Amino acid sequence: MGGGAAGFFGAIACAEANPQLTVYLLEKTGKLLSKVRVSGGGRCNVTHNCPTVTQLVQHYPRGAKQLKEPFRQFGAPETVAWFAKRGVQLKTEPDGRMFPTTDSSETIAQCLLDAARRAGVRILTSTSAERIEPLPGGGFALHLSGATAQVMHVQRLLVATGGLPKSEGYNWLRTLGHGVVEPVPSLFTFNVPESPLKDLMGVSVPLARVVLAGEKLDYEGPLLITHWGISGPAVLKLSAWGARRLHELNYTGTALVNWIPSFTEETLRQWLHTFRADNGRKTVLSNPLFGLPQRLWRSLAELAGVGAETRWSELPAKLQNRLIELLLRMPLAVRGKTTFKEEFVTCGGIPLEEVNMKTMESRLVPGLHFAGEVLDIDGITGGFNFQAAWTTGFLAGQALSRTSVPVVG
Missing domain, CATH: 3.50.50.60 (FAD/NAD(P)-binding domain)
Known part of the structure; x- marks a missing residue:
């Protein structure tokens, strides 16, 4: 049957x-x-x-x-x-x-x-x-x-x-x-109604890591920003492995997105130190790094508080720290799911x-x-x-x- x-x-x-x-x-x-x-x-x-x-x-x-x-x-x-x-x-x-x-x-x-x-x-x-x-x-x-x-x-x-x-x-x-x-349910996307990335609908990255804060759940893969939250294989596969736990949590929690999973915080700081020394005159917002899409990079830098004309040589340590945090552990408040x-x-x-x-x-x-x-x-x-x-x-x-x-x- x-x-x-x-x-x-x-x-x-x-x-x-x-x-x-x-x-x-x-x-x-x-x-x-x-x-x-x-x-x-x-x-x-x-x-x-x-x-x-x-x-x-x-x-x-x-x-x-x-x-x-x-x-x-x-x-x-x-x-x-x-x-x-x-x-x-x-x-x-x-x-x-x-x-x-x-x-x-x-x-x-x-x-x-x-x-x-x-x-x-x-x-x-x-x-x-x-x-x-x-x-x-x-x-x-x-x-x-x-x-x-x-x-x-x-x-x-x-x-x-x-x-x-x-x-x-x-x-x-x-x-x-x-x-x-x-x-x-298994294989679903995350709803993030208060997402600061809503305007980036359709932007994707080929490799990101999504971690569910406080849980032993994480997965790497392509990630897609949608008008309702985040999707793509990284999210779908995480939802499959965490299907029962996410159900227990009523599909609420904090997803931490690492946009550049090939870096640790230490290696990222070292890389930026060298980059700033060689590219100090470049403006931060206009020159995306790590192969990230221009719109995504600009949004992350703006969320970190970086101004439109700020050059790398002028970037305060406090703002660089915020940018590093958003690149490695951007928090998104998950409030529900959507069937794939x-x-x-x-x-x-x-x-x-x-x-x-x-x-x-x-x-x-x-x-x-x-x-x-x-x-x-x-x-x-x-x-x-x-x-x-x-x-x-x-x-x-x-x-x-x-x-x-x-x-x-």
């Missing part, structure tokens, strides 16, 4: 491995592969260039340990090969993200739709299971509503409904005996100790399998959540194929 990445991959893997089966894919909305289509700004960040399992698991705040064996069976190289076999070539960006060479998410969506149809998967849209009833002799009765209102009997079932933002969304799985790790585009990701879901990670089958309900974000697995931005969906969907589909009666994905 679920017409997203994990559901499609599971259904395809099952139908291809055992063509004798009747495989149904149920999607409660009228849209298939919605997240695939919006991912990566419409380009679809399929996976990440991580040839080894050791590299790959480092990017999962939740599920890293449990994903080691699944990734050995079907990791990033296998994903690349799977799409290549079906006519879709992937390319690697300088930062490791992998996209289709067409730079269009429709390429990936169409590949999955074509593969499902070729394998004989029967796709039912606007159809949801209101209730799952385990049957005494094995299998399940699915009480469907929507366009296909009926009771469907199946032997095995794959739940790939994605991450659910509210705990009560998992109640139908709780009735089957499963526990649920309470869901909280339409790519909602949750931290939480079905506990992994309740799942056989070799087959994705429930340890509590025989014949019930899980894949994708419904599990307590989430990765940072960069193609890692899709990779977890491909992997868990593939393994679940392989396991589902080892039966002789209708299967639902």
Whole structure:
């Protein structure tokens, strides 16, 4: 159940491995592969260039340990090969993200739709299971509503409904005996309503470090200034690693931004001492340093109290100290979060100790399998959540194929 990445991959893997089966894919909305289509700004960040399992698991705040064996069976190289076999070539960006060479998410969506149809998967849209009833002799009765209102009997079932933002969304799985790790958001940007940088919307730096003051949370990466606060990979990845702690803090705190993380305070002071000796006649505001954008540099210098005509040779030690502080530890008062585009990701879901990670089958309900974000697995931005969906969907589909009666994905 679920017409997203994990559901499609599971259904395809099952139908291809055992063509004798009747495989149904149920999607409660009228849209298939919605997240695939919006991912990566419409380009679809399929996976990440991580040839080894050791590299790959480092990017999962939740599920890293449990994903080691699944990734050995079907990791990033296998994903690349799977799409290549079906006519879709992937390319690697300088930062490791992998996209289709067409730079269009429709390429990936169409590949999955074509593969499902070729394998004989029967796709039912606007159809949801209101209730799952385990049957005494094995299998399940699915009480469907929507366009296909009926009771469907199946032997095995794959739940790939994605991450659910509210705990009560998992109640139908709780009735089957499963526990649920309470869901909280992951991958979000920081709202800074009183930001002194509001006028710099759209300005970005290729490398900054964001630290959450008073917490053991920090991350380096590109940073983008927005009209509501700060975004970019540095913030998104920090939000993923700190998802539960930030939820506990009600998304409030102080983010300290280091705009030049290659410097320590000592090395920065030494560098400026030499620079001032050689460039004393240059005005501070008009000559940005460290490769920072002109508008950002000017704003930081003005916030430090530097005047428009102040030359480096005239800069008082007090103002230089303020500038150093803003360069290395600029405080921004975080007051809330904003979901990153339409790519909602949750931290939480079905506990992994309740799942056989070799087959994705429930340890509590025989014949019930899980894949994708419904599990307590989430990765940072960069193609890692899709990779977890491909992997868990593939393994679940392989396991589902080892039966002789209708299967639902």
